[in-house]
Amino acid sequence: xxxxxxxxxxxxxxxxxxxxxxxxxxxxxxxxxxxxxxxxxxxxxxxxxxxxxxxxxxxxxxxxxxxxxxxxxxxxxxxxxxxxxxxxxxxxxxxxxxxxxxxxxxxxxxxxxxxxxxxxxxxxxxxxxxxxxxxxxxxxxxxxxxxxxxxxxxxxxxxxxxxxxxxxxxxxxxxxxxxxxxxxxxxxxxxxxxxxxxxxxxxxxxxxxxxxxxxxxxxxxxxxxxxxxxxxxxxxxxxxxxxxxxxxxxxxxxxxxxxxxxxxxxxxxxxxxxxxxxxxxxxxxxxxxxxxxxxxxxxxxxxxxxxxxxxxxxxxxxxxxxxxxxxxxxxxxxxxxxxxxxxxxxxxxxxxxxxxxxxxxxxxxxxxxxxxxxxxxxxxxxxxxxxxxxxxxxxxxxxxxxxxxxxxxxxx
Numbered sequence: 001x002x003x004x005x006x007x008x009x010x011x012x013x014x015x016x017x018x019x020x021x022x023x024x025x026x027x028x029x030x031x032x033x034x035x036x037x038x039x040x041x042x043x044x045x046x047x048x049x050x051x052x053x054x055x056x057x058x059x060x061x062x063x064x065x066x067x068x069x070x071x072x073x074x075x076x077x078x079x080x081x082x083x084x085x086x087x088x089x090x091x092x093x094x095x096x097x098x099x100x101x102x103x104x105x106x107x108x109x110x111x112x113x114x115x116x117x118x119x120x121x122x123x124x125x126x127x128x129x130x131x132x133x134x135x136x137x138x139x140x141x142x143x144x145x146x147x148x149x150x151x152x153x154x155x156x157x158x159x160x161x162x163x164x165x166x167x168x169x170x171x172x173x174x175x176x177x178x179x180x181x182x183x184x185x186x187x188x189x190x191x192x193x194x195x196x197x198x199x200x201x202x203x204x205x206x207x208x209x210x211x212x213x214x215x216x217x218x219x220x221x222x223x224x225x226x227x228x229x230x231x232x233x234x235x236x237x238x239x240x241x242x243x244x245x246x247x248x249x250x251x252x253x254x255x256x257x258x259x260x261x262x263x264x265x266x267x268x269x270x271x272x273x274x275x276x277x278x279x280x281x282x283x284x285x286x287x288x289x290x291x292x293x294x295x296x297x298x299x300x301x302x303x304x305x306x307x308x309x310x311x312x313x314x315x316x317x318x319x320x321x322x323x324x325x326x327x328x329x330x331x332x333x334x335x336x337x338x339x340x341x342x343x344x345x346x347x348x349x350x351x352x353x354x355x356x357x358x359x360x361x362x363x364x365x366x367x368x369x370x371x372x373x374x375x376x377x378x379x380x381x382x383x384x385x386x387x388x389x390x391x392x393x394x395x396x397x398x399x400x401x402x403x404x405x406x407x408x409x410x411x412x
Contacts, residue, residue, distance in 0.1 A: 049157035055083025069270035102136030218250035331361025
């Protein structure tokens with residue numbers, strides 16, 4: 001009788017285990033306990049599977065989408081987990097062979113790793129601004145742009161890699177980290193709750209979040225002065241799979257121009273519209289254009305001439321008209337008559353029909369053109385072609401070793 005009960009108990013345990021999500025632990029890299037914290041090493045780390053680099057500053061980002069409203073009324077939503085470089089710049093779309101579609105993500109999480117609970121959690125809290133049907137496409141965009149730049153979840157880091165394991169792990173880690181950073185609750189604990197009439201100071205919000213997180217938290221506002229995004233900065237010790245996140249004081253976001261005012265910050269309930277301000281310069285009655293220009297010339301600060309249609313600097317002839325196209329999930333594509341613009345294998349800004357515009361997300365801040373958080377550029381004189389008035393010179397992102405300048409948009 002006793003053996004029968006033991007057998008029955010064992011069977012019940014096994015059955016219960018089969019109903020749980022598949023745990024992905026056995027093939028994770030075994031990292032030494034004394035591995036340095038990311039961004040703090042003084043010498044190169046050989047094992048990149050145990051040391052997140054070059055993106056050693058990890059940002060867990062959240063949205064407050066109130067108009068239109070997305071996600072639960074009492075939760076911020078996930079924006080992503082971004083591996084920024086230690087200086088605040090960032091890489092994007094690092095490894096094309098690791099990119100996935102939204103349908104593949106759903107199949108990996110639900111069918112291959114049997115984690116319906118994780119999928120349901122993601123569907124609730126990781127929302128696209130294009131509607132529920134687009135959620136999985138937003139996840140794919142975030143994975144392809146950011147997760148492919150993570151060094152510690154490359155397939156080669158696993159002892160017995162299962163197809164899609166890195167994808168499952170990324171979304172599992174992001175969701176778990178998000179659950180441990182309950183922004184809405186932390187604000188509510190400090191008396192900061194959604195309201196159509198009440199406003200808050202920057203200090204109130206900053207103190208509410210930092211007292212829970214343990215470090216300064218970055219947050220920004222939209223054009224209504226309403227809080228709309230939170231960034232939690234971390235370093236990490238070891239592999240991403242070890243989840244050893246270390247809170248870090250917020251760093252300046254060089255590619256962001258949506259700073260909150262010191263007073264009068266709104267926290268609108270989801271579904272509310274809020275007041276619509278008029279953007280004017282002092283003494284001018286008309287509206288001031290905001291956002292990315294639709295078209296214009298690209299000129300070099302303190303240099304004659306401009307960029308021509310292939311992306312090179314030219315001092316003679318006619319400037320090319322560039323078009324700036326806001327992308328679905330953020331960032332801007334740039335296009336000339338030659339095609340979309342990006343970078344060639346030498347790191348030179350170039351525009352031609354072979355460039356995939358969806359893979360190069362530029363920023364335009366206060367009229368200046370940037371990429372990956374960098375807004376300083378240099379001339380690559382070694383890549384110049386032609387002579388005299390016909391000379392063309394490529395531009396590259398500054399590396400700190402050249403005379404730099406800004407690229408700015410002159411609207412037509």
